[in-house]
Amino acid sequence: MNANNHYDVIVIGAGPAGLTAGIYLSRARLKKLIVSEGIAGGQMILTHEIANYPGVESISGYQLASIMKKQAIAFGCDIRTNAAIQELSMEAEIKSITLSDGITYTSESVILTPGGRSRTLGVPGEDNFKGRGISYCATCDGDFFTNKEIVVVGGGNSALEEAVSLTKYARKVTIVHQFDNFQAFEHAVDEARNNPKIQFIMESTITGLHGTDSIEHVDIKNLRSGRITSFKTDGVFIFIGYLPNTEFLKDKVELNKWGEIAVKPDMSTNIEGVYAAGDSIAKRFRQITTAVGDGTVAALAASNYLHELKAKQKQLITA
Ligand SMILES: Cc1cc2nc3c(=O)[nH]c(=O)nc-3n(C[C@H](O)[C@H](O)[C@H](O)COP(=O)(O)OP(=O)(O)OC[C@H]3O[C@@H](n4cnc5c(N)ncnc54)[C@H](O)[C@@H]3O)c2cc1C
Numbered sequence: 001m002n003a004n005n006h007y008d009v010i011v012i013g014a015g016p017a018g019l020t021a022g023i024y025l026s027r028a029r030l031k032k033l034i035v036s037e038g039i040a041g042g043q044m045i046l047t048h049e050i051a052n053y054p055g056v057e058s059i060s061g062y063q064l065a066s067i068m069k070k071q072a073i074a075f076g077c078d079i080r081t082n083a084a085i086q087e088l089s090m091e092a093e094i095k096s097i098t099l100s101d102g103i104t105y106t107s108e109s110v111i112l113t114p115g116g117r118s119r120t121l122g123v124p125g126e127d128n129f130k131g132r133g134i135s136y137c138a139t140c141d142g143d144f145f146t147n148k149e150i151v152v153v154g155g156g157n158s159a160l161e162e163a164v165s166l167t168k169y170a171r172k173v174t175i176v177h178q179f180d181n182f183q184a185f186e187h188a189v190d191e192a193r194n195n196p197k198i199q200f201i202m203e204s205t206i207t208g209l210h211g212t213d214s215i216e217h218v219d220i221k222n223l224r225s226g227r228i229t230s231f232k233t234d235g236v237f238i239f240i241g242y243l244p245n246t247e248f249l250k251d252k253v254e255l256n257k258w259g260e261i262a263v264k265p266d267m268s269t270n271i272e273g274v275y276a277a278g279d280s281i282a283k284r285f286r287q288i289t290t291a292v293g294d295g296t297v298a299a300l301a302a303s304n305y306l307h308e309l310k311a312k313q314k315q316l317i318t319a
Contacts, residue, residue, distance in 0.1 A: 001094065005105045007033045007078075009302050010097055013113030014079060015042020016288045017278025019068040020295030021111045021302075026075035028303035033105055034072065034079045035097065041065025042115050043279070044288060048131035051143065053288055064288075090252055090274050093309075108309060109302045112249065112261060112269070112276040113295060116286070119241035121153065125209030133215030133235045138162040139287060141237075142169045148234035151176055151218060153206055159239035160188040166237065167197040174233070176201045176220060201231075209236065244280040256282050267298035273309075275302050 009025050011018045014036035025032040039045065047061030056064065073079060080099065087098040090110055098104045118136035120126055126134060135141040142165065150170045152163040155177035161184075163173050175192065180202050182189050192198050201220060207228060208219035215235060221228045246259045254262045254270040260282040267275045277294035279286045 001106050002104075005103065007031045007105060007107040008306055009033075009109045009111060009299075010035060010095065010105055010107040011111045011113060012036075012085070012097070013042065013115055013278065013280075014038075014040040014069070014081060015113060015115045015278060015291060016044060016068060017113035017115070017291035017295035017298075018042070018111070019072045019077075020292045021113060021277060021299040022072040022077035022079075023075050024296050024299035025303065026072075026077065028299070028306075030303060030306060032077055033107070034077050035083050035085065035099065035105070036079070036081045037084055037114075039081050040069040040072075040079060043117075044068075046130065047140065049144075050140075050288065052140065085248060088248065088252060090271050093273070095273065109273040109275070109306055111267075111295075111298045111302055112253065112274065112280065113278045113291075113298075114245040114248075114280045115291075116242055116244040116246075116279040118238065119243055121206060121238055121240065123207055123209060129209055129211065129215050129236075132213065133211060134209065135235065135237050136239070137286075138166050138237060139285075141235075142166050145170050145235050147171050149232070150174070150235040150237060151206070151231070151233045152237045152239065153177075154239035155179060155182045155184065156239070156241075157184045157188050158242075160184045160192045162237060162239050163198055164188075164191050164195055167195055170197065173198045174201060174231070175199070176204050176206060178205050178223060179203065206236070242286070246280055258282075265297075266301040267294060268301055268305075273302075273305055 008030035009032045011021050011034045014034050022034050044061040044065040051058045084100040089096045095110045096106045146169045149172045152175045203223045206218050207221045217230050217232045219228050220231045244260045261276040263281045275298040277298040278291040
């Protein structure tokens with residue numbers, strides 16, 4: 001074990017959950033390394049404007065990410081970004097992580113915060129209009145569509161519940177769904193059907209997104225007839241599933257059937273010394289505030305674990 005590359009805690013992921021965990025680990029005077037596959041900030045850097053983070057009326061995601069990163073560094077976190085994990089071993093008391101440059105880091109504890117991503121439609125124009133008419137989060141972006149006409153894509157619980165919640169803002173919501181029935185609870189379907197602001201286009205899918213500065217119209221294909229029509233809209237909300245970034249954790253930590261990390265209320269996983277936080281864990285609401293909260297709990301629980309572990313090790317030495 002190389003002492004220079006040994007940390008008390010290694011945090012995997014540098015989104016709001018990981019950066020918050022780093023800040024709180026510093027408060028406990030622990031040596032910590034944050035490792036991230038991408039640049040620091042996670043999904044925040046994809047966000048044009050954040051208006052629901054308490055204490056900050058409005059800020060670009062990039063700016064909020066930069067502030068959190070600066071704060072984590074000022075608190076003494078080592079951060080390695082754009083670093084892919086090649087090997088990960090967490091079963092033993094000493095955990096080890098090898099990055100793609102071949103450097104191995106070890107630690108007594110690991111906090112997993114790899115976040116996740118919304119399932120995308122994969123149609124032309126989708127990447128272009130992300131944050132400029134395309135959204136995957138009603139709580140985050142609904143307000144920007146006040147009095148506008150929007151399309152919601154999907155037919156599960158999320159799509160129907162979010163469509164109903166979007167009627168608080170939008171003048172009209174059109175749900176586009178690929179089947180002739182919904183894969184959602186009956187009460188969610190009834191609530192959407194009884195909402196006068198919601199209309200439905202069934203057995204259809206979106207095949208193209210068009211506009212100049214932001215979305216102006218979409219191509220909707222009827223899957224029965226194959227006919228494509230152009231549909232005018234101010235925005236498209238896509239709720240066709242969520243994918244946690246946990247592929248690299250398969251067989252390393254307990255995941256549920258959706259690939260989300262199973263955690264207890266203190267964010268501990270089934271592996272001793274390993275904690276998880278943020279969008280990658282099994283939970284209902286995925287926001288910056290919830291990620292920051294989870295990161296705090298995980299860091300405090302990991303600090304506690306290390307405190308007890310070190311006390312035990314001291315006892316063994318003196319015995
Ligand atoms: C377009 C958009 C707009 C949003 N708007 C808002 C909003 O206005 N308000 C709000 O509260 N929330 C918003 N959200 C949700 C919010 O961004 C997330 O809930 C939050 O970022 C989750 O934080 P996290 O730290 O758990 O994960 P993430 O932010 O996803 O960060 C994960 C980190 O892990 C790293 N990583 C992933 N896989 C690996 C790996 N294998 N190895 C190493 N590192 C890895 C990533 O590079 C990243 O650094 C929005 C999300 C999107 C996509």
